[in-house]
Structures are given as C-alpha cells and as structure tokens.
Amino acid sequence: MTPPKKVVLAYSGGLDTSIILKWLQTEYGCEVVTFTADLGQGEELEPARQKAILLGIRPENIHIEDLREEFVRDFVFPMFRANALYEGQYLLGTSIARPLIAKRLVEIAAATGADAVAHGATGKGNDQVRFELAAYALDPHIRVIAPWREWGLTSRTRLIAFAEEHQIPIARDKRGEAPFSVDANLLHTSSEGKVLENPAEEAPDYVYQRTTDPEKAPDTPEYVEIAFERGDPVAIDGARLTPAALLTRLNELGGRHGVGRLDLVENRFVGMKSRGVYETPGGTVLLAAHRGIESITLDRGAGHLKDELMPRYAELIYNGFWFSPEREMLQAAIDRSQEHVNGSVRVKLYKGSATVVGRSSPDSLYSEKHVTFEEDAGAYDQKDAAGFIRLNALRLKLLSARNRR
Numbered sequence: 001m002t003p004p005k006k007v008v009l010a011y012s013g014g015l016d017t018s019i020i021l022k023w024l025q026t027e028y029g030c031e032v033v034t035f036t037a038d039l040g041q042g043e044e045l046e047p048a049r050q051k052a053i054l055l056g057i058r059p060e061n062i063h064i065e066d067l068r069e070e071f072v073r074d075f076v077f078p079m080f081r082a083n084a085l086y087e088g089q090y091l092l093g094t095s096i097a098r099p100l101i102a103k104r105l106v107e108i109a110a111a112t113g114a115d116a117v118a119h120g121a122t123g124k125g126n127d128q129v130r131f132e133l134a135a136y137a138l139d140p141h142i143r144v145i146a147p148w149r150e151w152g153l154t155s156r157t158r159l160i161a162f163a164e165e166h167q168i169p170i171a172r173d174k175r176g177e178a179p180f181s182v183d184a185n186l187l188h189t190s191s192e193g194k195v196l197e198n199p200a201e202e203a204p205d206y207v208y209q210r211t212t213d214p215e216k217a218p219d220t221p222e223y224v225e226i227a228f229e230r231g232d233p234v235a236i237d238g239a240r241l242t243p244a245a246l247l248t249r250l251n252e253l254g255g256r257h258g259v260g261r262l263d264l265v266e267n268r269f270v271g272m273k274s275r276g277v278y279e280t281p282g283g284t285v286l287l288a289a290h291r292g293i294e295s296i297t298l299d300r301g302a303g304h305l306k307d308e309l310m311p312r313y314a315e316l317i318y319n320g321f322w323f324s325p326e327r328e329m330l331q332a333a334i335d336r337s338q339e340h341v342n343g344s345v346r347v348k349l350y351k352g353s354a355t356v357v358g359r360s361s362p363d364s365l366y367s368e369k370h371v372t373f374e375e376d377a378g379a380y381d382q383k384d385a386a387g388f389i390r391l392n393a394l395r396l397k398l399l400s401a402r403n404r405r
Contacts, residue, residue: 003029004028004114004145005114007030007031007033008033008114008116009032010101011035012036013051015159015168015171018051018163018169020120023153023162024145024147031061032061033057036048036062036064037067039100039101040068040248041186063108068244071097072246075099079092080290081231081232081290082306082309082310082313082314082334083287083307084314090264091187091280092314092317093190094183094185095130096322099320102117103138106135109142110139117142117144118144119131119132119146120148121146122148125270126269128146128148131320132144132146133323133324180195180207182209186247187280187283188260188279190278191276192274195207196275198275202263203263207277208277209279210251210255212255212257212258214351217350218351221348222256222349222350224237225344225346226344227344228343228344230339231337233246233286233290234246247286249282253281253349254284254354255279255281257350259352260280260281260282260285262280263277264276264277285347288347288354289345290341291356293341293345293361294341296343296361297340297365298340303337312330313331313334316330342361343362344359345358
C-alpha cells in the first residue's frame with residue numbers, strides 16, 4: 001500500500017502516542033498532524049502541544065480543542081435519554097467518547113488535506129473498533145492506521161528502547177510497568193490491566209480517583225434537585241448550567257459521597273472478557289434522576305418499550321456503531337418519548353448511594369385521586385377490575401382446563 005503523505009494522529013501527549021508520532025514519521029516518512037481533545041479528562045493539555053513541537057510538529061499542525069460542551073450535549077445527554085447501560089451496569093463512559101474523537105479526526109483530515117488518520121488503540125480492545133467504524137461511517141475513503149496492529153514494538157521494554165533511541169521524553173514512572181491503565185473524560189474514569197487483571201482480587205484503594213471511599217464519605221446525607229426539560233438536565237438546585245458545567249457539578253456532588261463506583265467483568269466486542277473499574281459519579285446521579293422523572297411523565301407502554309430497546313441501543317454504542325442507521329433510528333424513538341419528560345427530581349446522596357426521594361412535573365401522569373386509599377370521589381370504580389381480571393384470566397383458565405384433562 002502506498003505510504004500516506006499526511007496523517008492526523010489522535011494524540012494525548014503521553015508516551016505511547018508520542019512513540020506512535022515518531023513511528024509514523026520514521027516508518028512512512030509522512031507529515032503528522034496532531035489532534036488532542038479536551039473531553040474533561042482533568043489533565044493540562046498544554047504539555048501535549050510542547051511535546052508535539054519537541055517531536056518536530058509545526059505549530060500550525062497541532063490541534064488542541066475543548067470539546068467538553070459538545071461531548072456532553074451531543075453525545076452524553078442523548079445516550080442518557082435512553083438510560084443506557086451495557087450488560088445492565090456499565091454507563092459507557094469510554095464508548096461514548098470515541099465517536100466524537102473520530103469525528104474530529106476525520107474533519108481535521110479533510111481540512112488539512114490529510115489522506116489518513118491514526119489512533120493508539122491496541123489490537124485487543126474495543127476502542128480500535130469504535131474509532132475505525134466511526135471514521136469509515138463519516139468518510140468511506142479515509143485510511144486508518146493502527147500502529148499497535150502493525151509495528152514490532154510488542155513490549156514495554158521495546159517501547160522504552162524506541163523512545164530512548166529517538167529522544168522521546170519518558171516520565172520517570174513509565175520506565176517500569178504501570179500499575180494499571182486509565183482512560184478519563186468528563187463522564188467517567190476507566191481503569192484496566194495489571195493490578196486489576198485478576199478478577200478474584202479486590203481493586204486497591206489507589207485505583208479510585210474521582211470518588212471518596214463510601215465508608216469514609218460524609219455521615220450526613222446531601223440532597224440535590226435536578227431539573228429536566230425534554231429529558232435533558234438543565235439546572236441543579238435552581239441554577240441553570242451548561243451541559244458540561246452541569247455534569248461537572250454532579251461529579252463533584254456524587255464523588256464527595258462515594259457514588260458511582262463499578263467493578264465489572266464485561267464482554268468485549270472482540271470476543272474476550274475484561275475486568276474494569278469505573279467511576280461515574282455524576283452519571284450515576286443523573287441516571288437515577290432521569291428514571292425518577294420518567295416514572296411520573298412517561299406512559300407505561302412507552303416506558304416499557306424504552307426498557308426493551310435500551311440493551312440493544314447500549315450494545316450499539318459499546319460496539320462502536322454510534323453513526324449507524326439503527327442507532328439513529330432508535331435515537332429518534334427515544335427522543336420522541338422525551339417530549340413531556342419535564343420537571344424536577346430530588347436525589348439523596350449518602351455513602352455510595354443516589355436515591356430518588358421526590359419528583360414533580362407539570363406534565364405528570366401521576367394521579368393521587370386515582371391511587372388514594374381514602375375516598376376518591378368516584379375517580380375510579382373498583383368494580384371495573386372484576387371484568388378486567390376475568391378477561392385476562394380467560395386464556396389461563398382454558399389452558400388449565402386442557403392440562404387437567
């Protein structure tokens with residue numbers, strides 16, 4: 001295959017992507033454009049710029065972008081309208097970030113005349129699939145380079161040797177084996193590998209970065225009120241916030257009370273099982289609150305159908321099909337269900353739990369006069385239930401009579 005002339009690299013500034021940058025230059029002799037996304041990972045990104053310059057990248061070829069608002073508004077919030085959980089537990093924090101990164105890679109490639117994009121995902125994980133499916137969905141002619149599937153740098157020792165040969169700065173703690181691998185964004189942190197590879201062993205305390213140990217969390221509960229409009233959160237305790245600011249605030253509140261920890265063995269799309277430790281404090285609070293407001297505003301049939309669709313929707317995101325027609329079809333149905341999901345939810349945060357304790361809405365379907373144990377002023381005739389039960393019991397009675405013969 002003809003070597004690429006210009007490659008846009010998803011660049012973090014860390015050791016692995018710095019090695020990939022130099023490898024692209026030496027292996028293909030191509031021009032490299034770097035793209036670094038601020039998705040709320042909590043790291044200073046200016047060092048990535050300086051590192052790229054040190055490695056020979058011209059300033060005009062260095063792209064560092066703050067994508068926090070777009071990330072939460074256009075990716076996280078639509079996903080939370082579905083109450084998406086992969087395998088019933090995982091809030092998809094890594095999965096939902098990849099299509100946005102891939103989108104910008106492809107857009108920067110088009111703007112700079114690059115003929116390829118590159119990423120640092122390994123050949124064992126899900127991210128390679130997510131990056132590449134998204135890229136091909138957006139540009140069917142784009143070339144994707146995945147160095148981990150091509151090069152011979154198959155060990156930490158070889159990576160370090162390559163870095164030293166090419167004078168790539170190595171952080172002191174990178175000279176040994178890292179205790180675990182971390183991916184972070186505004187929605188969550190994900191920790192995998194090394195000390196976490198044995199699923200029988202409890203994760204060490206130092207793995208957790210965003211949440212207080214629930215046993216050491218405050219002894220006094222804290223309450224937070226979240227306002228929703230058309231299924232999206234818009235305010236906390238009466239103060240309207242932008243999507244990124246709102247999620248940041250929920251992270252602070254949830255993290256302080258130890259909310260959102262998950263130790264999970266999941267099924268990767270590529271076929272193996274992996275163990276990950278996730279922290280999603282704000283997302284966990286948001287999921288509880290969203291289900292709380294849906295409980296009084298969503299019709300039973302619509303709500304139950306949503307719950308049936310959710311596992312499929314979550315799997316599509318996990319497997320990298322954000323830009324697929326089936327995900328967009330499901331999104332249209334989900335968004336239609338959210339037209340009257342308006343109101344406020346009060347959540348109690350206490351030692352690792354986020355519990356809905358109150359909900360109200362101008363579009364509520366809850367009717368106290370229908371469910372009251374007191375006089376209902378004729379709102380409901382209890383005698384109607386007898387015919388309802390007889391009709392629903394008919395097929396069961398027929399089955400029972402046949403089986404007795």
